[in-house]
Amino acid sequence: MTQRLAGKTAIVTGSGTGIGAATATLFANEGARVVLADLDEASAQAVCADIVAGGGKAAACHVDIRDADRIETMLAFARERFGPAHILVNNAGMGAQKHFLETPLETLRAMLDTNVVGTFLCAQAAARDMVELGGGRIVNVASHSGFLGSSGRAAYAAAKGGVIAMTRVMAVDLAQHNIAVNAVAPGPIDVPRSRSQHTEERRTAWHRAVPLGRYGEPREVAAVILFLASDEASYVTGQTYPVDGGFTAAGLRVKQI
Ligand SMILES: NC(=O)c1ccc[n+]([C@@H]2O[C@H](COP(=O)([O-])OP(=O)(O)OC[C@H]3O[C@@H](n4cnc5c(N)ncnc54)[C@H](O)[C@@H]3O)[C@@H](O)[C@H]2O)c1
Numbered sequence: 524m525t526q527r528l529a530g531k532t533a534i535v536t537g538s539g540t541g542i543g544a545a546t547a548t549l550f551a552n553e554g555a556r557v558v559l560a561d562l563d564e565a566s567a568q569a570v571c572a573d574i575v576a577g578g579g580k581a582a583a584c585h586v587d588i589r590d591a592d593r594i595e596t597m598l599a600f601a602r603e604r605f606g607p608a609h610i611l612v613n614n615a616g617m618g619a620q621k622h623f624l625e626t627p628l629e630t631l632r633a634m635l636d637t638n639v640v641g642t643f644l645c646a647q648a649a650a651r652d653m654v655e656l657g658g659g660r661i662v663n664v665a666s667h668s669g670f671l672g673s674s675g676r677a678a679y680a681a682a683k684g685g686v687i688a689m690t691r692v693m694a695v696d697l698a699q700h701n702i703a704v705n706a707v708a709p710g711p712i713d714v715p716r717s718r719s720q721h722t723e724e725r726r727t728a729w730h731r732a733v734p735l736g737r738y739g740e741p742r743e744v745a746a747v748i749l750f751l752a753s754d755e756a757s758y759v760t761g762q763t764y765p766v767d768g769g770f771t772a773a774g775l776r777v778k779q780i
C-alpha cells in the first residue's frame with residue numbers, strides 16, 4: 524500500500540456508512556490520521572474501530588453539519604487528537620425523491636440546510652485552520668443530480684447544483700491560501716441505503732441507464748476523492764468529477780449498436 528496521505532490529518536463527514544466510510548478507510552490505509560464525524564456517532568465509532576483494528580490511525584466524534592457550534596467542536600477534537608486538518612471531505616448529505624408539484628417547501632429547506640449550508644459551514648471553519656497551516660484540500664460530495672434533470676429531484680438537485688457552484692467559488696477564493704477545492708459527483712452507488720430503498724424496477728432502470736451497466740462501489744468514489752485530496756492533484760481546483768459509470772456522458776442509447 525502506498526502512503527499518499529502520510530502525515531496528514533483528514534476529516535470525513537458522514538463517515539459512518541457508505542461513501543464516507545469507504546473514504547475514511549482508504550485515507551487511513553494511505554497513512555492519514557482520520558477523524559470520522561457523523562450525526563450517527565455510533566456508526567462512525569464502529570467504522571473507526573475497524574480502522575484502528577487494522578492498524579490505522581482514526582478517531583470518531585459526533586457532528587451535525589447544520590450547526591456551527593458542533594462543527595467547531597469537531598474541529599477542536601481533530602486538533603486535539605491529531606493536529607489541525609489538512610484535508611476535509613464534505614461527504615455528509617441527504618436526498619429526497621418527490622414530484623416537483625408535491626415537494627413541500629420544508630423538503631427544499633432541509634435539502635439546502637444539510638447539503639449546502641452544511642458544506643458551507645464545514646468548509647469555512649476548516650479552511651480557517653488550513654490558512655494557518657499554509658494550505659489544504661477540500662473535497663465536496665455532490666451528485667449527478669446537480670448536472671441532470673432526473674425526475675423527482677427538484678429539492679436535491681437544487682442543493683447538489685449549489686454544491687457544484689460553491690465548489691468553483693471556494694476554489695477561486697481559497698487559491699491564494701494554497702487550498703484546493705474540488706468535488707465528486709457520484710452516480711448510483713451501492714451503499715446500504717440504496718440497497719434497502721431502491722426497488723428492483725429502479726435498480727433495473729439504473730443498470731440500463733449507466734453505460735457500464737451497474738451501480739458503483741463506495742470504494743470507487745473513495746478512490747477519486749483520494750486523488751483529489753492527494754498531492755497528485757496539485758494543479759487541480761474548482762472542478763467536479765463525475766464518478767458515475769458514464770451516466771452523465773450518455774444521451775440516447777440503443778442497445779447493442
Ligand atoms: N449513494 C449514492 O448513490 C449517492 C449518489 C450521489 C451522491 N451521493 C452523496 O454521497 C454522500 C454520501 O452518501 P451515501 O449514499 O454514501 O450515504 P448515506 O446517504 O446513506 O449516509 C450519509 C451519512 O451522512 C450522515 N449525515 C446526514 N446528515 C448529517 C448531518 N446533518 N450531520 C452529520 N452527518 C450527517 C448520515 O448519518 C450518514 O451516515 C451524500 O452527500 C450523498 O448525497 C450518494
